[in-house]
Amino acid sequence: MRAVVNRMKMQFPSLSVNEGFARGAVSAFLLGLDPLVNDLADLKTAVSEAVTNAVVHGYRDTVGIVYMSAKIFSDGSVDVKVRDKGCGIEDVEKAMEPLFTTGGEERAGLGFAVMQTFCDRVKVTSAPGKGTSVTLTKRLSQKRDGE
Amino acid sequence: MKNKAPTEIGKKYGQAPVYWKQMRGLSFFAHIFKKFGSDTMNLRLELKNGTMTAALSGDIDHHAAARVREEIDRAAEQVRPHTLRMDFSSVPFMDSSGIGLILGRVRLLSLWQGGVTVSGLSPQLRRMAELSGVGRLTKIEDGNERKVEA
CATH class of the missing domain: 3.30.750.24 (STAS domain)
Structure with a gap:
């Protein structure tokens, strides 16, 4: 049974300075779980990618609100959802291909590939003109088993 | 890391004057920016x-x-x-x-x-x-x- 044991919600404007704030907030929210350093770093990286996508792509020529929520489940897994009401993605499958980018030369086109590598599951739903929602799921192994 | 006056950080984030004004004087937020932000x-x-x-x-x-x-x-x-x-x-x-x-x-x-x-x-x-x-x-x-x- 995957019951929610804790949850949080936050929202912030899509300013690039908030990328660091967002991953820091997720990290702080999960610290009570006493996660492994590597697991936490993986999730922080994935959150950073998702929020950067909202800042760079979702709200391409504008500043909008990024909605982020996180849930901790009884089995030790975590969901982090990053949602924007920006331009949306025409072709989600194509956007998720490694090296595909619409962000110009300085973007590596690796955002979704990194999320998929560093998380157990990545769910993307998007509607052009309405926005994009990315849900990252990761199981965090605890340092002390059985406590 | 040297402690910067909050106004210096405000200047750095010149693209967000509105949000900065709301936070001016709240050194707690400046602290979070320093810790988690890319400052x-x-x-x-x-x-x-x-x-x-x-x-x-x-x-x-x-x-x-x-x-x-x-x-x-x-x-x-x-x-x-x-x-x-x-x-x-x-x-x-x-x-x-x-x-x-x-x-x-x-x-x-x-x-x-x-x-x-x-x-x-x-x-x-x-x-x-x-x-x-x-x-x-x-x-x-x-x-x-x-x-x-x-």
Whole structure:
């Protein structure tokens, strides 16, 4: 049974300075779980990618609100959802291909590939003109088993 | 890290004057910015025998990479070093923006047949580098002591 044991919600404007704030907030929210350093770093990286996508792509020529929520489940897994009401993605499958980018030369086109590598599951739903929602799921192994 | 007056940070985030005004005087928020934000991102450039070393420190995300890129490019275009050594030993966190930063510099240096060397990667950063295949375009140095815990 995957019951929610804790949850949080936050929202912030899509300013690039908030990328660091967002991953820091997720990290702080999960610290009570006493996660492994590597697991936490993986999730922080994935959150950073998702929020950067909202800042760079979702709200391409504008500043909008990024909605982020996180849930901790009884089995030790975590969901982090990053949602924007920006331009949306025409072709989600194509956007998720490694090296595909619409962000110009300085973007590596690796955002979704990194999320998929560093998380157990990545769910993307998007509607052009309405926005994009990315849900990252990761199981965090605890340092002390059985406590 | 020297304690900066809050107004200095306000100037840095000139693109967000409205939000800054709301937070002015709340040193607690300034503290969070320093701890989690990319405000701590720093760059030290050194030139020696045609090799330019860019020692990066702090988190490298899209926000920080944009500023670092400008500074490196401005210097590199002037001196045209044959090698750009990017030292990540004081970088605790990096996302794919860091890969974009490296690849962009590879492209720039190739304009005058220069090359890029990457050093001081933490295990986390190394995973990111392997995932991106950036090692095929740069030389990744081993054995460099990490200066910060990842």
